[in-house]
Amino acid sequence: MKSVLVTGANRGLGLGMVKFLLKNNTENVFATCRNVSEELKSTAEKYKNLHILNLDVKHNQQIDAVATKIAEVVKDNGLNVLINNAGVTTRFTKLNLVKADQLLENLTVNTIAPILLTKALYPLLKQAASINNDKAMGVQKAAVINMSSILGSIAQNDQGGFYPYRCSKAALNAATKSMSIDLRKDEILVASMHPGWVKTDMGGKNAPIDIDTSVCGIFETITNFTEKDTGKFFQYDGSELPW
Template sequence: MKSVLITGANRGLGLGMVKYLTKHNKAENIFATCRTTSEELKNVAQEYKNLHILHLDVKNTTNYVDLSPQISKVMGTQGLNLLINNAGISTKFTKLNLVKAEQLLENLTVNTIAPIMLTKALIPLLKQAAELNKDKPVSAYRAAVINMSSVLGSIAQNDQGGFYPYRCSKAALNAATKSMSIDLKKDQILVASMHPGWVKTDMGGKNAPLDVETSVSGIFETVGKLGEADSGKFLQYDGTELPW
């Protein structure tokens, strides 16, 4: 791939993605966005000159327009091959008797509204890449959007209840993914939702069975295999299709 943009790249899964792509030389240019740059991300950027750190607070949708010129400054007219909407949050108290309106709103803002509006803002660059790589099949090597979702966003697999802010925001993101896949089909842009597994991160906690490296390598192995028939699907990091 010529270019990949990852949101929420300063820690956890996003940082793991950045490390994987740089270490394995999977992309010519990597754009890592975050609200606050971590020391670890800075260190990776010092080692790999093809990693570009861009400031982005996903809650501030009005600043999304600033991203395209920064990407184009590096990429010229090559556009953006892969957008990974990874930035996300989860709240602690999510049982029905404890849930608060502000928790629901914050989760929806970061986990649902931000990916939709950022994709909207970057459509011209994705279209540019899709057109430039029209000799390639519909895939991440042409142009694609991967929305990092969660199995907790699956309505069919919800057998525990609770988690209202997070579940609702991820179910809504899945709905957006499906609509995006339909709306961007004519532009030959692939769109899919992906569950990274239950991963040992600040969000996933120490009891999670999966380490970041295993999840990330699975994610990119799966993304690399996706084709036109996979657009609009909800997939696990290992390629298993999940029910909506």
């Protein structure tokens, strides 16, 4: 993976993925966020190949500017991997409490933004796949990894509730499937990934796994992806999940 974009990279899982990529000598790492955290800023001071880009995924008009800035850096090499990580959640929302603005915010950030960002970066992903035509389909060539959640699995929903988050992640999974079909001709792999229940601001302090465990598992899993894995839904440890 010569070039990777991680959205929502100012803290938590996104920042953990950025640090992992930098430590593993990724040539260009692009990190998007609304506000730059001190930790992300200090990381950028250590690694000149880390490019921080301002992006509030709620504002669609910013997406094309991000794509243009990435193109200026990668040039003809294109972008190898897009990790749609930025997300929001509305916790413990039962039917009698759910509100329209919660549903709209979750769908905007968790579903619509990844679709539009993939659309904007498609030419760069296609370029990377073309440049690496001697490689097998996978992240070494070109890939889109959509960070989903097991709560987006319809088959495994046995608790109900969580309407905004469940619906937005189920919709993201549907988008993953469609992207995998539409981009197969360009040999761009697309998969959904559940990072596990992780100790982050979103996951909470009671989560059973830490960021490093999740991140290491995610990259071990996606590095081993082949053509047979496109259009599927995986957990960070490599196990396949039902839609």
